[in-house]
Amino acid sequence: MEKITEKLLLEKSSPKTSKLEQIKSLNLSGLNLKLQDLPICLLSRLRSLERWDLSRNQLQELPQNLDLPALQFLDLSDNQLEDITSLESLQHLEELKMEDNLYITISDHYKLMVLLPRLMMLNSKNVSSTASHVRYVYTENLRARIIAVWEKNFSLPDPITAEKMLSLETNFVNMTRQQVKFGPSSVSDFTKWRVKTFRVSGSCFGCFCLPPVSLKPLHVLQCHSKLDSCDDFSTQLWSCSFQPQEGSELSVFSGGLVATCGGDTLCLIDCDSGMVMKKYKVAGEEFFSLAWSTVLMSRGDQDSAQLCSILAAGGKRGLVKLIHPRENFAYGEFRASRKSLSVLRFHERQGNFLFTGAYDNRIVMWDVGGVDSHYNFKVNQLLVMQISSTPLHICLPAASSLLCGSDDGLFYFNTQPSSSNAKSRCMEMEITFPVYKNKDKDHDYRTIDGLSLLTDDIIASKNFQYNCIYLWSWGRTAAQRPDKKNRLVSAVVLAELQWTNTDVPYLSLSTCPDQAYIVCGDDEGRLWTYDMSNLQNILRDKPAKPLQPTKILEWPGPVRKGSGPMKGPSINTVAADPELRYVVALSDQNMVIVWKRAETDGSS
Template structure:
């Protein structure tokens, strides 16, 4: 095969394009390519590439340093692949084919499921269940065996130097690979490879833990850019009954920005489309122009929640798959509506409860997994799968999580979204184990997380958790009805208190509070907060239309002997003017949402008004 050039790549892409940076589909099949024929610097310019066909070549491995941040589908059929670990940089892969590669073994298949955390389709089959078992159940068993070997035969040296630690790590990894056994003989290669990973991770974990304790770095420091400035841009009244401009009674409940399909960004920059719901409609709003791009209406419904996700859609004739951005919405009727906004259609629905739905949330790691909470005091986990070219889909119920009250908000810890779910409910905050390889499929809470405010005043019940969100992988922001403040607490430190003694009786664990943020002293419930992790912001609206914004930097420095920390800025209600009747007074802000870069903030009110705020440069 001759040299691969930019001209050749542009000839082989579909649809035709003039810039490598914009190519999404590329066919390099049957060109007789060897690994050395793939020019990494040139291919790395394909930052929007989603589908790559390399079938029918002579590839033994993928070239070192190749990073394709948007790649979702790769066809390596009929090659000479020997080292599948060279695919490790392609972490966004969801669909992979390796048939007719003589040297790809069962152990290699296992390695791929570990290396590619988003892989769902392998050689044309849905492997989600098997992959989850390998990633979590299998890996946990191996981890325990590695840990047992460490605790019985090894320890860190008293006087730690880099050289001494390197020797201990070398000896430990060597011992693990020879002594830890698991699974049939056909998986010996995989087991040695996997425990090598585990043992290395374990050494690092021990070293970090000891170093931290010696240097007393018990602080939770968040490093972020300086505070931002926000200005009101649009006020919309797009959920009105019968499109009446006099409707100031419809409550708006939930909003969420559309995620980017292109993980490395696209030519249009950050996401600016936000979905809002309330009354009998769901709207998609362009935050820049203030235009309602799409509106979905169900007479007689009252929507309470919505959630975005990305699933795979089969192409016509099953020749491949492409990512598809979908929106789920639900409310009073207990039905989940599935929408494909790009096609401007509602492609399906399914009944999640006989009672109203209160909250929907997709898994950030597996876009086909949906959690629904309802007024029947149950949380259900569903696999909604993907869709084919005719929008056929299949829904499977996976788990039932029992609560004692209505769930209001869900959070999946960013570091472990496949193992735990935290539910904010009318009667407390509860943690659940959601690992699919565990039994039973109907579960009660693992533990209840309590807060100091519970003891504040015996005359009031502060157990309604009506705001919840992660600010980092560890730091959680939450608020309780009538608390008058927002807690920042550590998920990891809180969970570390759980005894994990297999006692079926539920455990209560007090949240490890890092800081307390001043907020409005109101008795109005369900005014939820939101977070923007990339900018270090927590935002919560109040009963007067104001937005309390908190730019969280160094929690330890700001704690000030347990006193509540004031807001960075309180944004006043913009006082929109109603034609012929003067300004509209501030309503209660039920919900807020921010795009990942905090270019826009959207606030929804209980008086049928959605306010779009835009970031401006601070002076």
């Protein structure tokens, strides 16, 4: 017999309501609950739940991927918890109680501070200062020690083969976990776990051990043409993104699957074969932005919900289209603005949260929820953030932090729900850059037309009319504002990367965090690439001059029938898959250029 039913949840909740979606507080204490007693389909409907008491039960962990976007307080006291990583999906959690769990250690407390970016209170104690130290200072020191182990004991094999690389990786990770000791012995388990998470995220070993990046042009596609005309070399292409690996349902394709948009068309392209696998046309639309996410799809009362990949796209009409690519089905749409949409961005950890920016100078945070087997869905507007000009790029450096690059600068918003339930937000901070001091009548440098995370802390951004890309620290920049009174803060710049001189705006950059790689197109069809795998050593030297690109990839010069080689176009945007197997560039002349990483077999 089921212990947790909809009737029981309503009885144990407050305020009293007839809908699970309206419950704000829930007391399930002392019911002898185990993991199998917690039905994720029912619990995932608690979209407004803020406080949850699960004390005095028999829980060893919580359900994986439990989505409770409003949960701020959780009491797990007096259980049998062993695996605290199951709490990672509760990204808005601010207060957690875990007393009287026999197997929970200090190392587990440290893990929670990393896994839960908003955690401030642990077992009724304020841990804000300790958590900040663990997330930033401790992590960077640990990263430096890991790099030191590599530099002292390892190097790439010659020739590089898959077998040798696998052996090298195993030896490196094992030695690192043995030799890297940092902090008191009571947190040694946390240190080993953190080393392992570096590896899983690709932020450590992958940077050292991958062979040098060599990209070769593979395909040039013309798939967004008006009326499918082969003579259309004027349609602007604006946005592209690779399908996320988690929840990927289209992995049957031989290469990375990338979504592209421009004109009235969305395309899904298999990078390896160059085939357009799916195409969506919307008459009268001009798409400017798209974004992938994974959400829960329920299969009925008896079956557990499963993750599925969805695609959101929007543009001139102010409507967001929601698409389930696996079924080749646009299952819904909603109006996000009466003006054109300029940018869409899903939250990485809360896949149902979608941010839209529009030409009405507003950023709106939506909860698009999941879908059921009949593609029923519900969209809720959560926040409206007002800005002084058109939002161009959205970056999410932390769970409740939003950075927006616009035509009038870079601004920070706090997206954390407020106790007053106010849905309107103003910017809390403007981040300024050194180049602003060079302002003259022809240049103000305030348009931020490139913005992307390189690491958890380091951000790459680009100012229109400035011939460098900034690398700057989000944590150190935000720390300059301890009293939260000063709204103008200077970016803590770590380095500058040399880029081209151009007066063409909106040429966006892209980062590949797992491979420590940055790429940005220019107005001649070229790609400027920057390999940052040696970033810690670079920053240690505190470079006074802009760093040169690792390599500039020249325009491949495709030949137009009857006209000869084509002149290099402006590259509006680029994207790389997480493993850096492919880089896709979109031009202002209706061309999608696919670059592929050259295989290294050691024969050269």
